[in-house]
Amino acid sequence: MLQYILKRLLLMIPTLLGVLLVSFVVIQFVPGGPVEQMVYQLKSHGSGESAGNTSGGTYQAARGLSEEQLSQIKAQYGFDKPAHERFWQMLKNYATFNLGDSWFRHASVTDLIWEKLPVSMSLGISSLLLTYLIAVPLGVAKAVRQGTRFDAVTTLILMIGYAIPSFVLGVVLLVLFGGGSFWQLFPLRGLTSDDWESLSMMGKVMDYLWHLVLPVTAMVAGGFAALTMLTKNSFLEEINKQYVTTARAKGLSERRIFWKHIFRNAALPLVVGLPEAIIAAFFTGSLLIETLFSLDGLGLLSFESVMRRDYPVVLGTLYFFTLLGLIGRLLSDIGYVLLDPRVQFGAVGEGAQ
Structure with a gap:
């Protein structure tokens, strides 16, 4: 296990170098610097x-x-320096997590990330929790009721939600519930009200959550389908396995078979992917959603940096996000081993020897 972790950590180095090198080379040929x-x-x-x-x-x-x-x-x-010298200097700075300074915002890239991160984290974590809380139980219900009218109707609803772009849904929500032509139930922009500082602690929490309703709804509407179908197919695969038939033949109740055997095995892919999904949720700032609801997050920062050719911000954020993405994938693999003792990394290679 330790040997596998060390190998993965060492493999992160060429991966990061490859991503940075390709991005750096592409940037050299982009006009309008x-x-x-x-x-x-x-x-x-x-x-x-x-x-x-x-x-x-x-x-x-x-x-x-x-x-x-x-x-x-x-x-x-x-x-004023050659490209290879600038690239080498950038790598030395990134090795010490010095991401440099923005050329146009007059602030360090690290400070900009930490400044915009709360907005993207609020959107990402809220959408992730809502997706799992609804999609997983719905997927289980669809697996148990495979082929019924409930399965057909929910599949149709999921496909409709998946087909509607999040930006279009956001516009519809604003028109319906943001004081457009119908009801003014939710705020139009931002994550806090003008009188947020004067509110109590509970009032601040409720105000913050109230501002998240429309953008989070627009973000997660299309994300239910993939996770719901993954959950359904995972449970159906386990339900049709031989050990379930054997357990029924032994006289075990359906409730015990489901919760003790089927659920634990079927939920493994969902639980294992959770660390990577959580890290990814920190940076799921959607440019269109942030623009539509006037949310100053990482998505808007990345877009403006690309448009203004603010290369320190573009490369610094890319390095940071890639590094955390690799760490998230490693945590998912480690979680797979911890939750399923049957999986042993390196067993295939040792057997081949």
Whole structure:
């Protein structure tokens, strides 16, 4: 077990290097980088003021930038060094979890992540809990009632919910319940009310949850189908196995067979994937949902960073999310071993030897 964990940890290094290398190389060929944006802003500023201001600096900016000014701009963003030196410096900083500073927000990438993380965590964790609390019992019920009208009707509802994009559903919810053309039951934007500071502790909790209702509903409506069908198929597979028939032949009650044997084995894939799902839920900030409900989370941060070519934020967040994703996958594998003693990592390789 320990040997397997060490191997997985060592394998994370080339995976991270590969992700960063590919992203870094792609970024080098993306047009409209920070240097080009700064040059364009200086030229636009100079041309806009040249008619009313005849100072030497403005006139020079209107005509173009000198080589010295262009070199200063490149040095400001670190583009005065070769690409391989910049990549190597980035790797050394990332090894010490120094993600650098944003070029346009004038803050460290780490501070930006921690600032936006609560919003994405609120959406992700709430949607994850709601999905599991509804989808798992529904999947079990569909497995037990396989082929009945209940199974057919719920499958139809799940497919309709899965087919509706979350953004479209969010617009419909705002129109219906956000004070559009019908009822004003839920707030339109943000996660807190204007008088949030004056509320009691319980009032703050209820206000926060009340603001989450519409965006979380829009996010999870389509996510029920996959988990529900996974749960149903997992339980159906266990129900049709030989040990269930043997248990019935021994005279065990259906209740005991289900909870002691079927449930424990069928729920294994769901429980094992939970650590990875929890970590992923921290960063499930949906750009469209955050934009629609005016939520300043990681999804909006990533989009704005890509559009503004804020490469330290783009690469820093990518590194952070990839690292946590690999850790989540490792925790899921470890949980599989702990919950199912029959699984032994390395057993296949040892047997082959």
